[in-house]
Amino acid sequence: MANSKVAGPEIERLIQLLARLPGLGPRSARRAxxxxxxxxxxxxxxxxxxxxVAVEKIGVCETCGTVDTTNPCAICTDPRRDQSMLIVVEDVAxxxxxxxxAAVNARYHVLGGNLSPLDGIGPEDLNIDSLIERCRLGDISEVILAINATVEGQTTAHYIMDRLAGIEVNVTRLAHGVPVGGELDYLDEGTLAQALKARTQF
Amino acid sequence: MANSKVAGPEIERLIQLLARLPGLGPRSARRAxxxxxxxxxxxxxxxxxxxxVAVEKIGVCETCGTVDTTNPCAICTDPRRDQSMLIVVEDVAxxxxxxxxAAVNARYHVLGGNLSPLDGIGPEDLNIDSLIERCRLGDISEVILAINATVEGQTTAHYIMDRLAGIEVNVTRLAHGVPVGGELDYLDEGTLAQALKARTQF
Structure with a gap:
């Protein structure tokens, strides 16, 4: 209350809206x-x-689900991208x-989340149908599942795998292993075991 | 470079501007x-x-130097405020x-910084002349120096004290002591010594 008197409701509203951004609390919103x-x-x-400009122009790409100022987005319409490869991600981030x-020059498909029965998120809440449709209709030869290595992520990956069963497409996933620059001492046993199993020739 | 291709220059520009806010780095600006x-x-x-709205309406109060949507600001024009008391602060924050x-119902004077010869900040860069003028012309009986207890802050306080020498006004400063809720164990010796010296009847 005292705060809203300080400098008028306009500034107070700006602070309150800024405080809703991730990484900003009431204090840092005030500073910002x-x-x-x-x-x-x-x-x-x-x-x-x-x-x-963002309010006016930015929307969701109807093809892949990312956000951009054009629809379809710049990536979907980029002719230099490999049209036969699709990288499936959970989120725009x-x-x-x-x-x-910048490791691969393919197109994407954004699911918009993970399957999570506990949170009531089922396949119909994610962009999975459109992914299957793209694989069925397009000339997709490889689908890379770049989904987080969490329980929900892996559940989602398996579900997509099942749905893609009848379609002629190669499904791959990201490699597990030691992060570049990472120290073995700080890694969990699961990652280390995977890194050992998938060891490569030096 | 790779980033600017992702989602058009409009989103990239938004991220770059957000990253300039205090408390947000490139990563959190992207998330925001x-x-x-x-x-x-x-x-x-x-x-x-x-x-x-902020761009259109918010400006600096010509009387006290705070930011507000009106000029003079809501505090300077508030008739319920004690007109004889002036609290001098470094910054709007x-x-x-x-x-x-909400401990005192007075008006303010925002200096806009501290004297700092090393950074080339002299009295002419701060709102000190206008403070002296307000004290000379107005019916100010007390000036409370609510300036940070740093070396620069104390230098500024002493300079103001000197400038106010000829004017009939009582100059006070904030009390030093143990912060409310603070633990003695974590306090520096200077604060503890001040708190002991300024002890009050229980």
């Missing part, structure tokens, strides 16, 4: 709002503009991470 | 941007609106913190 207001021309004005790694 | 885009109606749209504490 103040920083914006102080650096009005360098920060607040361009940020307000960028958000206005995973897609961005793989693109940053 | 994605969260906004996913929750477009609940988060991105209202945030864009709130920022648009400090003003907000004191307002949240």
């Amino acid at each position: 709002a103040l920083q914006m207001i102080k650096k009005k021309e360098q920060l607040l004005v361009p940020l307000a503009e960028a958000m206005g 995973d897609l961005w991470a793989l693109e940053r790694a | 941007a994605l969260q906004m885009i996913k929750k477009k109606e609940q988060l991105l749209v209202p945030l864009a609106e709130a920022m648009g 400090d003003l907000w913190a004191l307002e949240r504490a």
Whole structure:
């Protein structure tokens, strides 16, 4: 209450909205709002503009489920991408991470989550039907399941595997092993066992 | 570079601007941007609106130096505030913190920083002249220096003290002592010594 008197409801509302962002609490939202207001021309004005553009332009790609300013997205329409390979990810953030790694030049399919019966998330809540459809209709020869190595992720992976059973497509998954730069001492036994099993020629 | 291809320059620009906010790095800015885009109606749209309002309305109060949507600000024009008392703070954030504490019903004067010869910040870079002017012209009977207990803060406090020498006004400062809820074990010797010296009747 005291806070809302300080500088008018407009600033208070800005702080409250900022506090809803991941990684920002009420305190850091206040600092962020103040920083914006102080650096009005360098920060607040361009940020307000960028958000206005985002509101206007950004949507979900109907083909792969990622977010972009065009529909279909820039990746789906990129002719230089390998059209026969599809990388299945849980979330747009995973897609961005793989693109940053720039290790493969394929197209994607964003599931939008994982199967989780406890949370009431079934196959109909994810973009699985559209994935099967893409594999059935398109010239897809390989589907890479780049899904988190969690229980839910693996459940989802197995479900997709089952659904793809009748379709002529090679299904692969990411390798397990020691992270690059990782120290053995800090790794769990499961990862170490997998890394040993999948050892390669030096 | 790989990143900018992912989802168009508009999203990339939003992420870059968010990463300039205090408390957000490139990684959390990406998470924040994605969260906004996913929750477009609940988060991105209202945030864009709130920022648009902020760009349009928020400015600096010419009397006290705080930020508000009106000029003079809501605090300076509030008739219920004690007109004879002025709290001097370094920054708007400090003003907000004191307002949240709601311990005093006075008006403020925001210096906009501290004297710091090493960083080239002299008296002319701070709102000190306007403070002296307010004390000289207004019916101010007490000036409370709510300035950080750092070397720069104390230098600034002493400088203000000197400048106020000829003016009929009582200058006070915040008490030093044990923070409420604080444990003695974790306090520095300077604070403990001050707390002992300024002990009060139980």
